[in-house]
Amino acid sequence: MTEIRVPTLGESVTEATIGQWLKKEGDTVKADEPIVELETDKVSVEVPAPAAGVLSKITAKEGDTVELNALLGEIEEGASGEKPPAASKDKKTNGAAAKSEGVAKGGAKDDSTSASEGKDVEIIAPSSGESVTEADIGEWLVKVGDYVNQDDPVVSLETDKASMDVPAPVSGTLKEIKAEAGSTVAVGDVLGIIAEGADGSSKSSADKSSGDKSSGESKIQGQGPANAPTPRAEASGGESVAAGADDQKLSPAPRRVIEEHNLDASRIEGTGKDGRITKGDALAALESGYSKPSQSKAPAPSAPRELGDREERVKMSRLRQTIARRLKESQDSAAMLTTFNDVDMTAVMDARKSYKDLFEKKHGVKLGFMSFFVKACIAALKEVPDVNAEIDGTDIIYKNHYDIGIAVGTEKGLVVPVLRDADHMSLAGIEKQIVDYGTRARKGDLKLDEMQGGTFTITNGGIYGSLMSTPILNMPQSGILGMHRIEDRPVVVDGEIVIRPMMYLALSYDHRIVDGKGAVTFLVRVKENLEDPQRLLLDL
Known part of the structure; x- marks a missing residue:
């Protein structure tokens, strides 16, 4: 039996709240697979499974506050779930197998893809250090169709604290860019796709794979579509996604802070995965005085002022x-x-x-x-x-x-x-x-x-x-x-x-x-x- 315990969460952080369990009792888990999400005042973190097996017991429920090294649950090593997927039963389980291998697939393999391309390898936003959960895409150092060698820098990321270059995980051709310059991505998001071993002659395939995104199926396996970068897109009625924060699913930790202090969730910008509001976001909003107005909604922010011919507007870097x-x-x-x-x-x-x-x-x-x-x-x-x-x-x-x-x-x-x-x-x-x-x-x-x-x-x-x-x-x-x-x-x-x-x-x-x-x-x-x-x- 292997215990799941609260890891060290950073300097001066001594406790966390169980945000949500990503697995339930009886589920089969793989080693290092995220199984539970913790929320602190500063950041949300996913705790990976310490071993492969079956999640046999959950000892800390969602919404519970736990201290460092507290017991969260137990994994029975080597055990298998009650309904193990058959590797070759149908397309659905084949897709699940591909998902466990971390291979990006969009259904059947495109017939037009050259055999010389090998497999598609994802460029992943790396962990940038304690308390850093997201970054901005600074610039792509290569373009779609360019050949890159393994470990060559392909894209620069700008975090709150520093700039860093992300190297190519393999040698091949940059097939697709999934996060454009200026967009915000979270740790673990897919930044782009490299066709391993390709010599740069498969750009048309890359263009086709980019168009496949309109099919509505996520091509990022392993984390699912929820792991894709979450821009502040326009929702129906012209309101931003953030404006509907009151209606979004809140985990227990931020919900408790919002309800206890009567905060206006629609004014809180979530920094968690998929733009979700974390406990830290709620506490920051509390300090900023984002309480709900008694009757009417808070006024919309004023539009940026118009600039003269001798002025220039430049977005502040994250640093x-x-x-x-x-x-x-x-x-x-x-x-x-x-x-x-x-x-x-x-x-x-x-x-x-x-x-x-x-x-x-x-x-x-x-x-x-x-x-x-x-x-x-x-x-x-x-x-x-x-x-x-x-x-x-x-x-x-x-x-x-x-x-x-x-x-x-x-x-x-x-x-x-x-x-x-x-x-x-x-x-x-x-x-x-x-x-x-x-x-x-x-x-x-x-x-x-x-x-x-x-x-x-x-x-x-x-x-x-x-x-x-x-x-x-x-x-x-x-x-x-x-x-x-x-x-x-x-x-x-x-x-x-x-x-x-x-x-x-x-x-x-x-x-x-x-x-x-x-x-x-x-x-x-x-x-x-x-x-x-x-x-x-x-x-x-």
């Missing part, structure tokens, strides 16, 4: 939309406050000047300022742990590790890759990692797991010439340090006015968890560690 949303959420949820100080950079600049050549010769990387700041911040975080903590409901989570996010500006927007366990890294290790992150960030090659889970963030506006700023928190973190440009300024040292290279420092912090005393103490320690780097060596 830019996410940056805007997260920054606004940070301002709305945290009691954000900023404290300032300035630091004399003489000691750090002298150290760089004295050892830069030797450092680069030995380690193969230049000695920059950022490694000094990372080390100075870690020492201060150890003294003021509140700045390295986060709020989770009515609890405070103290982090006994130091994963420092380094903000990197790119052409597409700001990304924050994370230095894992930075307290165990040398100055050279930090500099090498930062150079690598910066290079790959500008190429769009960062992985999503490299931008998640930071405990504190450092951002350097000085490289753009900023004199002073108030950085916005990178939620759920409680602190972010802003660096600025270095400039010679007159300061008083030992009763004399001298010229020193000075930098303003800004610490924005969440006042709900960090008191003013702690914030000021933290920033003073950073200042002291930079003005006298030997304090770091002596652990003072």
Whole structure:
């Protein structure tokens, strides 16, 4: 007997609601086949079968709230269902067999298809990381009829957090594009079809297969037509599909939130599979005040204003939309406050000047300022742990590790890759990692797991010439340090006015968890560690 348990659902997620069971007791399941859908505040996820057999017992019903690792059900391994399908009984069971193999078929094979094409292989939207459930098609890098080699990039996807290229799963000819540029697709959706081994001479077949879509039969087997991309199509009467959300089937989790708070489901845009409303969508709508009007429907949104000859409208990228949303959420949820100080950079600049050549010769990387700041911040975080903590409901989570996010500006927007366990890294290790992150960030090659889970963030506006700023928190973190440009300024040292290279420092912090005393103490320690780097060596 194999147990089905709630998997890890992401950072800070401790429970989920059973959305729906995709199988019922007594059904035969295959290993890794989705069997139950869970909904959290952030995302909907499908739990795959841990083994092949028969779903013998369901212990958690739809609508139940379950914690991590809770028992959901049991599978009797190796057992077969009461009515196993015969492999060659009729066309219907033949189609089911094809479905289990994940082969795209639209009934009988087209006689005009060349034998050299081999089988059709689907290009699937890959999983893009924790909490990422959908993406926009950026552009197709090849067109229908083009020959591609296995692992060649064929289409670029743009998620909330990064851009990525999807490689060809096999060598062959791109036979069909199922998701056009600009459309939104979910993880697991079919993006296109490659005729394996085809040499590019079968474009007419591809055109024919595209026309077969009008037959009303889904050609995507394995997940069924519900897995196809769901654009906001026009419904009868000219209303969008989303406008009928009140009438759509809601799973128990979002339905409970909508009913308890009298939300207007027609105004909630679903981000789940097939555009369904998730619990997270309902909670987001609650924060936005989407309650039902007492008598009349909410007014329709106003039409976009007309542009003049010297104006241009460009759709925001998903990355830019996410940056805007997260920054606004940070301002709305945290009691954000900023404290300032300035630091004399003489000691750090002298150290760089004295050892830069030797450092680069030995380690193969230049000695920059950022490694000094990372080390100075870690020492201060150890003294003021509140700045390295986060709020989770009515609890405070103290982090006994130091994963420092380094903000990197790119052409597409700001990304924050994370230095894992930075307290165990040398100055050279930090500099090498930062150079690598910066290079790959500008190429769009960062992985999503490299931008998640930071405990504190450092951002350097000085490289753009900023004199002073108030950085916005990178939620759920409680602190972010802003660096600025270095400039010679007159300061008083030992009763004399001298010229020193000075930098303003800004610490924005969440006042709900960090008191003013702690914030000021933290920033003073950073200042002291930079003005006298030997304090770091002596652990003072």
